[in-house]
Structures are given as structure tokens and as C-alpha cells.
Amino acid sequence: MSYISAEKVLPTELINQIHKYVSGECLYIPVMHKKRKVWGMKSGYRQELDIRDSNIFALHQKGISVSELSEKYFLSEKSIYRIISKMSSIM
Numbered sequence: 001m002s003y004i005s006a007e008k009v010l011p012t013e014l015i016n017q018i019h020k021y022v023s024g025e026c027l028y029i030p031v032m033h034k035k036r037k038v039w040g041m042k043s044g045y046r047q048e049l050d051i052r053d054s055n056i057f058a059l060h061q062k063g064i065s066v067s068e069l070s071e072k073y074f075l076s077e078k079s080i081y082r083i084i085s086k087m088s089s090i091m
Helices: 012-019 045-061 066-073 077-090
Strands: none
Touching (some): 045 066
């Protein structure tokens, strides 16, 4: 995260109002909720996990056991059950 001088982007009146509450400190202003990206969307990892979960669900539907899926995907059986439950509620 980089810092931007408030004087470059905010009107003087607003800076004067902010000084009443915080002066000479770093102030973090979070991204508006509408503009936030869902976790993993920027890197593409969320999509990778969705594909993995779909594959796990499909294999389980074909009769592959939870313990086999656990070994294949290096996940706990509890995680496999959670994925199957999540995917069955979506489908």
C-alpha cells in the first residue's frame, strides 16, 4: 500500500475538518464495499479452488471415497466433507 498526501487529493476544507480529529498521524481509509474484490479474485486463486471443489464433487458422485479424495488432494476428510456439502447445496 502506498501513501498519498491528503493535500494532493482532498479539498482544504475537508483536511481542516480531519485535523480536528487526527493531526500528523497516518489515517487509513478503506476501500468502499462496492469496489472490494472477493478474496482470491485478483490472483485467480479463488477460481482455482472452485475448479478443484467441482472436481472433488464430481469424483465423489462417481463413487470415489472421501478418504481417497483426501489423499489425492492433500486435504483432511473433514475438508472433503465440507466441500461436498457446499457443492451439493449449490447444485
